[in-house]
Amino acid sequence: MTLPYENSSAAAHAETNVQLSVFEEIRVVLDRPDLSDAALSDTLSDYRAITPAGLEGSDIAEGRGTPESRQEAMRTMPVPAPVHALDMPVHDLNPPLGVRFAPVIARCQNALQSIAPLMKRVPIAAAARVKDH
Amino acid sequence: MTPNGSDPETISFRRLAMLIIASCLTIAASYMFAIVVQADGFDWLDVVRIALMAIASFWLAWGGCIALFGILFPVEEQPRVSGEPEGRTAILLPIYNEATGPVFARLAAIMRSVDKLPHSGKFDFFVLSDTTKADVAEQEKLAYEALLNRSQAGGRLFYRRREKNIGRKAGNIADFLTTSGGAYDYMLVLDADSLMDGDTILEMVRRMEADPRLGLLQSLPQIIGLHTLFGRLLQFATSLYGPYFARGLAAVQGHEGTFWGHNALIRTRAFAASCGMAPLTGKPPFGGHILSHDTVEAAMLAREGWKVRLDPDLTGSYEEAPANMVDYAKRDRRWCQGNLQHSRILAAPRFRFWNRVSILQGVFAYLASPIWFLFLFASLAAPMFASPPVYFDGRSPFPVFPYPETTTALALLFGLVALLILPKLLLVLRALVGGTTRDFGGPIRLFISFLLEILLTSILAPIHMMFHCRSVIQVLTGADSGWPTADRDDGSLPLSSSISATWWMVLTGGAGIAYSHYFVPELFYWLLPVALPLVLAPILVWSTSSPALGRLSAKLGLFAVPADRSPIAIEADMHTILSSTTAEEADLSLQEQMSGGATA
Numbered sequence: 001m002t003l004p005y006e007n008s009s010a011a012a013h014a015e016t017n018v019q020l021s022v023f024e025e026i027r028v029v030l031d032r033p034d035l036s037d038a039a040l041s042d043t044l045s046d047y048r049a050i051t052p053a054g055l056e057g058s059d060i061a062e063g064r065g066t067p068e069s070r071q072e073a074m075r076t077m078p079v080p081a082p083v084h085a086l087d088m089p090v091h092d093l094n095p096p097l098g099v100r101f102a103p104v105i106a107r108c109q110n111a112l113q114s115i116a117p118l119m120k121r122v123p124i125a126a127a128a129r130v131k132d133h
Numbered sequence: 134m135t136p137n138g139s140d141p142e143t144i145s146f147r148r149l150a151m152l153i154i155a156s157c158l159t160i161a162a163s164y165m166f167a168i169v170v171q172a173d174g175f176d177w178l179d180v181v182r183i184a185l186m187a188i189a190s191f192w193l194a195w196g197g198c199i200a201l202f203g204i205l206f207p208v209e210e211q212p213r214v215s216g217e218p219e220g221r222t223a224i225l226l227p228i229y230n231e232a233t234g235p236v237f238a239r240l241a242a243i244m245r246s247v248d249k250l251p252h253s254g255k256f257d258f259f260v261l262s263d264t265t266k267a268d269v270a271e272q273e274k275l276a277y278e279a280l281l282n283r284s285q286a287g288g289r290l291f292y293r294r295r296e297k298n299i300g301r302k303a304g305n306i307a308d309f310l311t312t313s314g315g316a317y318d319y320m321l322v323l324d325a326d327s328l329m330d331g332d333t334i335l336e337m338v339r340r341m342e343a344d345p346r347l348g349l350l351q352s353l354p355q356i357i358g359l360h361t362l363f364g365r366l367l368q369f370a371t372s373l374y375g376p377y378f379a380r381g382l383a384a385v386q387g388h389e390g391t392f393w394g395h396n397a398l399i400r401t402r403a404f405a406a407s408c409g410m411a412p413l414t415g416k417p418p419f420g421g422h423i424l425s426h427d428t429v430e431a432a433m434l435a436r437e438g439w440k441v442r443l444d445p446d447l448t449g450s451y452e453e454a455p456a457n458m459v460d461y462a463k464r465d466r467r468w469c470q471g472n473l474q475h476s477r478i479l480a481a482p483r484f485r486f487w488n489r490v491s492i493l494q495g496v497f498a499y500l501a502s503p504i505w506f507l508f509l510f511a512s513l514a515a516p517m518f519a520s521p522p523v524y525f526d527g528r529s530p531f532p533v534f535p536y537p538e539t540t541t542a543l544a545l546l547f548g549l550v551a552l553l554i555l556p557k558l559l560l561v562l563r564a565l566v567g568g569t570t571r572d573f574g575g576p577i578r579l580f581i582s583f584l585l586e587i588l589l590t591s592i593l594a595p596i597h598m599m600f601h602c603r604s605v606i607q608v609l610t611g612a613d614s615g616w617p618t619a620d621r622d623d624g625s626l627p628l629s630s631s632i633s634a635t636w637w638m639v640l641t642g643g644a645g646i647a648y649s650h651y652f653v654p655e656l657f658y659w660l661l662p663v664a665l666p667l668v669l670a671p672i673l674v675w676s677t678s679s680p681a682l683g684r685l686s687a688k689l690g691l692f693a694v695p696a697d698r699s700p701i702a703i704e705a706d707m708h709t710i711l712s713s714t715t716a717e718e719a720d721l722s723l724q725e726q727m728s729g730g731a732t733a
Contacts, residue, residue, distance in 0.1 A: 079288050082313050087406070090411045091411060093410060093423070093429070093482075
């Protein structure tokens, strides 16, 4: 003898198994192994029959219909597009002049530094020395 | 290995040659014009006129050189590769409040063509809707479900709608990339009016895979599906001259090519990494989101070291175009804003030389008309400011007569006309000699069509010039006076719409004629070729939008294009699908009405 709760648990388990196998079937038919169970569950719940066989989302989920009619219905299901985001960094095409000419300024400064020892030495102002300390 | 024609030295040499030829022609035209205007001495207005003439003639010479280079440098044969493509391709159809039936019929035709390929599983289709009208969005959803059902393309055909169309088409594509772009190696970007053969798409993917540095491959779309007189004129001109202009462009731009926004295959990862654009500081028209983004995206790809290439030999790529002058001007108004905005990014960091030239060309495409207009205006004003001739200047007891420069003036006129006509004439002669006239109705009809095309485009040129001038002024002042809403399926315009779009040209042309008649009679006949079409603008715009005249020209075999002789399979397929879906919709609507009537 089986207890009622055991029966319902087994039924639920069986139902889940059927659903999982349906999801797998959809993935194979549509060649979309990336589709998640949640996405397929949503798709099935929203799916309205549009094929001649008249299979609804619930019919497909419960495994009704012939293999051909099921495949036909699956191929008309509006499943979500693959989710695979790409980063798209934003480039500033009109940067301020300070940014745009920064490399030129840096190059000029480098050039000036290289000839600095050749230039006349200028005594550092007392105020600047005080500020440094 | 780089083919001979596209190695950097050859490309640099061609660019230099083009620049030298265009500059020489400009200098010659400006010098001749300076000789003519200085016959009675210089003044400040003459200097302005010479400067305007120099800019305008450089623009003409540049266009002529592109056509000439198209004749001189034939298309390089790209190596053909066979086998299954390795990467996956997303075919993107961005739409925005479009007529749903034709858009989905085009997509269905492309899908059928792709499904005939042995590797059709490598291609997915995305309808990326930016539609703002709720009723159109509802129709799109229904059309998508119907197409999904008919084509059994679940898992390969997707529809996505953005509630807010931030960044317009560029934002729409960016949204795709930042959600699904990583699942695809390539994306084929279409327009709502694009059509492409599956074989062409596959060939593009193979070329992309053959060159791992190729970031963008642009095909040469052929204009199809126009039946008005203006439309047939446009089809004829683009079909006969377009390929040579494209070859000329390809010959000088090398790997720093341009992107026309559609019918192009793009490497998704390269595009995502290189082409994110920050809005420009300030408010529109010169600030905000960058419009006419395609040219800029090509430049951004090229500056990151990706090749951007135009392959004019890629046939099987089609698009539709405006069927009348008002729709054409509306489209130009949109493009004008974007192209003028590009003046702010002309000096963007690290852009390649030729990309800057392309951007400058885009700006000039719209500035050329105001320059010509200012030149005409200055030429009409010049006699008013000219001092009367001085025969006795006090240095000689004998009178000094101005030297007549009629010969130079005529030489300049013929030279400028030759710049406009000669490239086209060369292309027609090439077709006549090369025996390719059958596609254009035979040698006699081709030659008559050529003469008529020159005549009609010359008559319509002042109207285009005025539309461009208005667009530039509107962009600069931030104004938009609106356009008549008279969209008809056959592309025709009612006379009232034509009048409402061009009444101001009638006034301008009439004022020009009256002014020249009273104040500068010596320029009266010179002004007529420009002013008369403006006075007749409503009639010209209305009559050229006539499908009846278009049909008549087709019956006479004029403005014939290759598609007239051998219809394009994918276009025929699209029309079949469109008529069948329209019939299905009509049946459904009839059934609904009948069931509603029975219930009542």
